[in-house]
Amino acid sequence: MKSAxxxxxxxxxxxxxxxxxxxxxxxxxxxxxxxxxxxxxxxYNLALINYYxxxxxxxxxxxxxxxxxxxxxxxxxxxNDQTTTLQEKINLLVSHYIDMLIxxxxxxxxxxxxxxxxxxxxxxxxGIDVGIKDVFILKQWHEMAERHNAPTINPLxxxxxxxxxxVFPFIASPLLRNKTEMSVEEFNSMMxxxxxxxxxxxxxxxxxxxxx
Amino acid sequence: MKSAxxxxxxxxxxxxxxxxxxxxxxxxxxxxxxxxxxxxxxxYNLALINYYxxxxxxxxxxxxxxxxxxxxxxxxxxxNDQTTTLQEKINLLVSHYIDMLIxxxxxxxxxxxxxxxxxxxxxxxxGIDVGIKDVFILKQWHEMAERHNAPTINPLxxxxxxxxxxVFPFIASPLLRNKTEMSVEEFNSMMxxxxxxxxxxxxxxxxxxxxx
DNA sequence: AAAATATTTAATCAGCTGATTAAATATTTT
DNA sequence: AAAATATTTAATCAGCTGATTAAATATTTT
Numbered sequence: 250m251k252s253a254x255x256x257x258x259x260x261x262x263x264x265x266x267x268x269x270x271x272x273x274x275x276x277x278x279x280x281x282x283x284x285x286x287x288x289x290x291x292x293y294n295l296a297l298i299n300y301y302x303x304x305x306x307x308x309x310x311x312x313x314x315x316x317x318x319x320x321x322x323x324x325x326x327x328x329n330d331q332t333t334t335l336q337e338k339i340n341l342l343v344s345h346y347i348d349m350l351i352x353x354x355x356x357x358x359x360x361x362x363x364x365x366x367x368x369x370x371x372x373x374x375x376g377i378d379v380g381i382k383d384v385f386i387l388k389q390w391h392e393m394a395e396r397h398n399a400p401t402i403n404p405l406x407x408x409x410x411x412x413x414x415x416v417f418p419f420i421a422s423p424l425l426r427n428k429t430e431m432s433v434e435e436f437n438s439m440m441x442x443x444x445x446x447x448x449x450x451x452x453x454x455x456x457x458x459x460x461x
Numbered sequence: 462m463k464s465a466x467x468x469x470x471x472x473x474x475x476x477x478x479x480x481x482x483x484x485x486x487x488x489x490x491x492x493x494x495x496x497x498x499x500x501x502x503x504x505y506n507l508a509l510i511n512y513y514x515x516x517x518x519x520x521x522x523x524x525x526x527x528x529x530x531x532x533x534x535x536x537x538x539x540x541n542d543q544t545t546t547l548q549e550k551i552n553l554l555v556s557h558y559i560d561m562l563i564x565x566x567x568x569x570x571x572x573x574x575x576x577x578x579x580x581x582x583x584x585x586x587x588g589i590d591v592g593i594k595d596v597f598i599l600k601q602w603h604e605m606a607e608r609h610n611a612p613t614i615n616p617l618x619x620x621x622x623x624x625x626x627x628v629f630p631f632i633a634s635p636l637l638r639n640k641t642e643m644s645v646e647e648f649n650s651m652m653x654x655x656x657x658x659x660x661x662x663x664x665x666x667x668x669x670x671x672x673x
Numbered sequence: 674a675a676a677a678t679a680t681t682t683a684a685t686c687a688g689c690t691g692a693t694t695a696a697a698t699a700t701t702t703t
Numbered sequence: 704a705a706a707a708t709a710t711t712t713a714a715t716c717a718g719c720t721g722a723t724t725a726a727a728t729a730t731t732t733t
Contacts, residue, residue: 285691296710296712299693364635364639365567365570365635406651406654409630412633420632427583496722505680508680508682508724509681517720
């Protein structure tokens with residue numbers, strides 16, 4: 250049992266262990282990581298890992314929850330901002346996501362894989378409470394459609410396209426980089442290019458609906 | 462040791478075990494599957510699994526190789542066909558992939574995850590030997606650009622977009638279906654819609670390059 | 674029916690892994 | 704310096720897991 254004071258004093262150690270756990274879990278997945286790997290990565294010993302976190306699963310739950318928050322972080326802020334245009338929102342979303350993914354390239358595979366392996370477990374934890382109906386970006390989207398007096402694409406398709414073009418390359422990256430002999434740096438600069446391109450492409454897709 | 466004759470006689474059993482292994486491996490990943498799970502799923506017992514395949518890893522390698530082949534199967538056929546137009550190739554690729562993924566929805570997460578966990582191991586095995594330079598679809602793409610007298614997008618971006626919009630929804634499916642309370646059937650019919658839509662969107666993206 | 678082959682049963686094993694514990698040592702706080 | 708706290712060391716454990724084996728039984732082939 251630790252007092253609040255102890256927790257403060259040990260914050261640094263606890264954080265180091267969590268960081269090590271994050272690295273190993275995201276690299277190898279829950280099932281393939283051994284607590285001994287985390288001990289080694291952290292520089293501390295096995296007993297201490299269990300002293301701080303009681304069990305592998307408890308430590309994993311903490312990491313997973315934090316990583317899920319990183320993944321959905323600040324979306325609802327962008328998406329509900331009343332002061333930005335639809336176009337600006339798209340720019341911000343893509344730009345924000347690509348920055349986040351360059352900093353955390355292993356995150357999407359990790360999350361998708363663990364959710365896939367254990368869907369029930371994450372139902373509750375994933376807080377994309379974006380009621381999906383009342384989001385401001387969707388109002389703007391429907392207004393635009395009305396202005397053009399045209400039927401819109403199901404907005405889910407549009408969101409799918411945006412997220413797909415942004416996130417998927419990071420998922421395919423191990424395969425892609427391998428097959429095209431691309432370095433991480435080349436891959437990243439390609440993704441930086443896409444920051445500008447994806448919003449243009451999304452608008453082209455939107456326009457194609459109005460043209461036909 | 463099995464003679465050729467025995468192998469023939471047991472083909473059905475061997476196939477049943479492999480099918481069970483495919484199901485469990487793709488659902489839970491290599492590390493989280495126990496050979497006992499495969500035995501249970503197959504309806505045979507543990508001893509027989511090892512009698513036929515010697516070890517968990519050997520069985521896994523066989524499954525993974527086959528699944529990789531499913532994943533890249535017939536692409537090079539479509540992509541190098543001299544009798545189809547660029548537009549037809551895009552239609553065929555998307556349509557073929559979505560059919561395959563509806564039949565094997567767990568495949569992309571499985572492959573991406575295992576390749577990520579063990580990149581070296583799969584370098585050799587993945588036979589997308591599509592020299593990526595001499596592919597006919599790329600010639601057609603560059604010809605189109607010349608006709609429009611316009612700079613093209615890096616074709617890698619274009620391929621990324623096509624594959625992203627096609628494959629990513631299946632990767633996000635566990636998360637997506639959960640959050641939008643969508644059934645598998647609803648999800649699938651959405652993907653069937655995308656068979657028609659993605660080629661249109663891809664062409665809209667291509668046009669946007671020529672317009673600017 | 675006899676022979677050959679396939680499959681199950683049951684027992685067993687060694688190594689791995691998550692976890693616990695008590696005592697020793699190091700570090701920080703008072 | 705003494706007390707409190709953090710960390711390591713070392714030993715130990717039980718359960719899981721992949722794998723093996725020999726004998727018994729079932730099924731198929733000849």
